[in-house]
Amino acid sequence: MPVERTLSIIKPDATRRNLTGRINAVFEAKGLRIIAQKRLQLSRAQAENFYAIHRERPFFNDLVAFMISGPVVVQVLEGENAVAHNRDIMGATDPKKAAPGTIRAEFAENIEANSVHGSDSAENAANEIAFFFAGIEITG
Ligand code: GDP
Numbered sequence: 001m002p003v004e005r006t007l008s009i010i011k012p013d014a015t016r017r018n019l020t021g022r023i024n025a026v027f028e029a030k031g032l033r034i035i036a037q038k039r040l041q042l043s044r045a046q047a048e049n050f051y052a053i054h055r056e057r058p059f060f061n062d063l064v065a066f067m068i069s070g071p072v073v074v075q076v077l078e079g080e081n082a083v084a085h086n087r088d089i090m091g092a093t094d095p096k097k098a099a100p101g102t103i104r105a106e107f108a109e110n111i112e113a114n115s116v117h118g119s120d121s122a123e124n125a126a127n128e129i130a131f132f133f134a135g136i137e138i139t140g
Contacts, residue, residue, distance in 0.1 A: 004082040005035070005138075006119045007128035012070035013113035015039070020073050023116065026103055027077055030089050036076040036138040042068050050131060059112065066112055074132045078140070083125050086118040 008027070010020055024034060042050070047067040054060050077086055091102025095114055098105035108114035119125035129138075 001080040003078065003080055004122060004125070005076050005078045005129060006082045006086050006125045007117075007132065008075045008077050008086060008119075009117035010073040010075070011113065011115055011117060012066065012068075012072060013109050014107060014115040015071050015073060017107075019107055019115065023103055023107065026089060026106075027086075030085070032077040032079040032082060032086060032089070034075050035078045035140055036133050037073060038075075038132075038137075039071050039073045040132075041071050044068055050128070062112060076129055076133060076138055083119055083122055087120065090116050090118050 010023055014020065014023060027034060044064060047064045048055075051060065051063060051067070054063065057063075079085060089103060091098030091104035091108075093104075093114060094111040095104045095108035096111075098108070103116050104114050119128050
């Protein structure tokens with residue numbers, strides 16, 4: 001399987017509850033390496049740009065308000081098949097539907113405050129990594 005990189009965000013519901021370390025432990029235990037990481041307070045414009053693909057969805061304004069409600073931790077995860085592997089580790093968007101043992105099943109509060117974001121394709125991963133990180137910040 002190819003070694004890939006994916007963009008992960010630990011969302012404000014999780015940073016608020018001091019879950020960064022526990023979520024990172026799941027990534028590491030499941031074979032994803034955290035090769036870049038920083039904690040940020042997103043501005044409204046930054047959150048709107050990041051989620052521009054969802055602009056027409058009914059929950060867009062709520063999602064942006066949630067994502068700026070506290071700090072996030074943005075990170076680059078590297079590993080075999082990292083994009084799909086991270087989606088499996090995260091679990092379904094709605095924690096009620098997420099498989100047992102996934103991050104969202106274990107930690108998410110609800111369908112919006114669902115603790116983590118993960119890129120959903122290799123193309124989006126490349127764009128999302130470039131949105132948050134300069135090349136010099138990614139150590140490999
Ligand atoms: P993901 O790829 O699993 O994160 O899911 P999506 O790309 O469909 O949605 C992006 C994010 O929007 C999700 O992770 C949630 O934080 C939020 N979201 C998705 N569906 C809903 C919804 O029905 N209501 C609300 N309030 N937020 C949602």
